[in-house]
Amino acid sequence: MRSGRRVIGTVATLVAALTLLASCTSEGDDGKSSGPFEKKAPAAKLVFAPEIGAVDVPPTTPVKITVADGELTEAAVANPEGAPLTGQLAEDKKSWTSAEVLGYGKAYTYTVKAKNSEGRVTEKTGAFNTLAPAATPRATINPGDGATVGVGMPVSVKFPEGGPEDKAAVEKALVVETSQPVEGSWAWISDNQVDWRPKEYWPANTQVTVNAKLYGLAYGGGAYGKSDLSTQFSIGRNQVVKINTPDHVMNVYRDGQLFAAYPSSNGDDNDPNLNTPNGTVIVMAKDPVGDFSNPRYGYTNVMKKWAVRISNHGEFIHENNDNAANIGKKNSSHGCVNLLEADAKAYFDSALIGDPVEVTGSRANYPTTSDVFDWLIPWGQWQSMSALN
Template identity: 75%
Template sequence: MAADKLSWATTEPLGYGKKYTYKASATGSDGKKVELTGSFTTLKPKSTPRATVNPVDDAVVGVGMPISIKFPEGPVQDKAAVEKALKVETSVPVEGSWAWLHDRQVDWRPKEYWPAGTEVKVSANLYGVPYGGGAYGKSDLTTAFTIGRNQVVKIHTPDHRMDVYRDGKLYTSYPASNGKDADPNLNTPNGTMIVMAKEKVGNFSNPRYGYTDVEKLWAVRFSNHGEFIHENEENRANIGKRNTSHGCVNLFEPDAKKYFDSAIIGDPIEVTGSKADMPTTSDVNDWLFSWAQWQSMSALR
């Protein structure tokens, strides 16, 4: 019952496609008792697509990590309705915005990198939200995660080095061989990406260029366009001297191991100096857009 006693609301969401009956009574100022009974039914959705959220609970991620809510079972037509149901809470003030990368994914990223140590809570109150086309949200989602230390990799490809910064200061630097300068298709593309995955042993077979069954150690993926940071002792003669890879960042094996151990998902990787730019069709492309572009991709702008 509301504080003014003029309305009543359920303390839990009603079910889809259900019939509810009610009975109410009240006594007026004249002392007369009034009763009211009735029933109603709730809508039956055409579908109730599930959604997913990332990062997951208790994750510790890098300062470039976006929040992603995906709708794998179907496109969202009413993006504004969905976006209104989303909430991000942070332990310190952080300016950010939601943006629709396509009709099955909406991401939130800060204007600048997250402050280290920020505690983040996300609420997606999607149950009952109309997605359009007769689809309604299946259930609410929540997650709570932490931003780790500030580590950013900077690669200026002509320098043949990979610099690692902590809290804005140079932490360590490794000799590197990047993508071939002469062929833009083989460049390590310009742009800000993030660490997406880590594999102790990565398979780098590429029949298009005539090599198969190629495995390299300490592989850190930073795009779905094909770029990794990994060891390549077979390219030792060029590391630190010439760019000869097919787009990956080649390191000596001990350096690759040290970097692998230091990296966490969501760490930014900033690449400059190449002839080619990372295409915005890469799966994790949040930092490839300017802040103004990013804001324009919100359904509520």
């Protein structure tokens, strides 16, 4: 009798064990038993930058979608018109990154799908909004693409009146690259203009590239850059004009050697208001015929040939055969450099915008109140005019 009870107890124990084992199993997606310790793969997890719901996103922010525990099967970002933002899916399909900048004041929509290792799909949609600036000032850059300029030519970036508040941020966005080493610096010559010039004249035949990454840049006061700027230009041969006013001659140097000497009549020595002022300026413009009428001094309809502007203060190098009796002998002009017609034509043909003109010997100095006065500023002072110093 005792032996029978032991058999019954053993059978009961076996039934309990089988029942426990059965309770630890589960049905898989295909309805089959998956075993006592097997788990489902985690769902693919999506991460968005900018985040869904983000507002006031800077338009230069890269858009990036990443996935963990899976791979992307669809990644699209659309602008308000439904046009897709261009981008690149990584080879491992773990991320998608935009390849173009965003627009101002726009809503962009995500449509994304990813699957995990078992093929289970995760879908997500959403949107973010870029900032809407109070203003987008348009800047300009000079020299322009393809120009060949003289060795004194500065690079100028100009903004609308008022200029950017955050001048340091603007400077950091400006890059000058040269085909040979050139030491130089940016300087704010006004609230709305920043110039770059070398410490010394440019080396002849230098190739220059300037990039201004201004789009999306915060200028301050709610203003942001309207667009990027760039230019590629060349420095020409080294030509420098040197005028010592009492000598009544204009000397032209090429690569440091005297190239031409032209008799001249410069500004009246006796009146500082009529002097051709001391200082280094540059050739700013050339006109085969210039209008030199000046009612203040009683003459109108005065047209002179081969006019080369060297300042906005009023000085030119030009033909004046009407003053031939004084050319080479006496300074009698109202500040311009008068040459005989043949000499004026020869110089006109040789000059490039940006060629330096160095004037000495006068009683007056050039004022730093009108373009272009970059070379009138000593180098140390020029460097101090950078917003980064």
